[in-house]
Amino acid sequence: MAATKPTTVSKKLLIDPKSDRILFAEAGKDFVDFLFYIMSLPVGTVVRLLGKQRTVGCLGNIYESIENLNDYYYMKSAATKVILLKPMSKYTNLYWCKNHQNYNGGTAYVANHPTAACPSCGHYFMKSNDVLFVNPTNNGVPDSGEEALIKRPATFMIMDDLVVRPMYTNSIITLLDKFNIKDVNDLEEKTIGVGVNEAVELLRASMQSKTVLTDVFLGGKKKSSEV
Structure with missing residues (x-):
């Protein structure tokens, strides 16, 4: 019997209290798996057909992050990227x-x-x-329904607009410079758990907003669904 997966995944938020916004989140493969899994839903086809610039919210940024992520080092297989970018209905019976x-x-x-x-x-x-049926992303292993999309433990930067990048020191420095942050001691760190409720809110906000993390975890903007 497969081990029970945790109901929450942790990530660290880096917050600029002056602007009351989240600069980025530091997260591992579990959270990135969740973000990328969104693109395996039928909405992924809509993003591809309409084009990244014509989508509402940040779904186009997730799509582009998958396109830009190194296949060999991060993705479970090249087929995984194809399935996420060009999703099809998945059947399990013959x-x-x-x-x-x-x-x-x-x-x-x-x-x-x-x-x-x-x-x-x-x-x-x-x-x-x-x-x-054998899922092509499992390298010949029958699909258990619990496959991962990122093949190895890694640390990622998730931007407020859901752009995903591998976490490097140079990337952090570039981001701090972009937002004119002179002293990292002025920033706040907060570790949170993302469970089912937060996942639903992230999915909702990704279709409505360009500042998803701030909206969901700081309540920085009134959601359009409440208007």
Whole structure:
């Protein structure tokens, strides 16, 4: 039996109290997995078709972060990136026509949806119990439904607008300079846990705002859903 996953993941917020905003969050692979998983939802197709500049909120930034993240070092596989950027419906069952099962080298008719009908005899398909789908991101291992998207422990910077980057000292210095922060001692650090409720709010804010972290964790702006 698989181990139970924690209900919360931790991340550290770096806050500028003068502007009352979050400069960035420092987080590990679990939180980045959550952000990237958003793009495996049908909304990912919308982002791709409309273009990053035409999306509302910060979803386009998540999409672009996945595009820019190094495949070999961070992503579980190259296929993982493709699936996130061009998501498709995921089916876990296979259905077959009992009259055409390829017993003697003839044509076998199968489908991935129970409402399909055989094009030869019109018989509705039946569920197969001896076929297990293999997810291409698992390198041949049957899908457990609990796969990760980032393949190894790493530390990331998540910007207020949900841009995700590997955390490097130069990146922090560049960010502090961008916001004209002269003394890091003027900043505040806060470690928080992100659970189901916070995850839902992050998803909601990512579709409405350009300052997602500040809105959700500092309440810096009134959510448009409350207007």
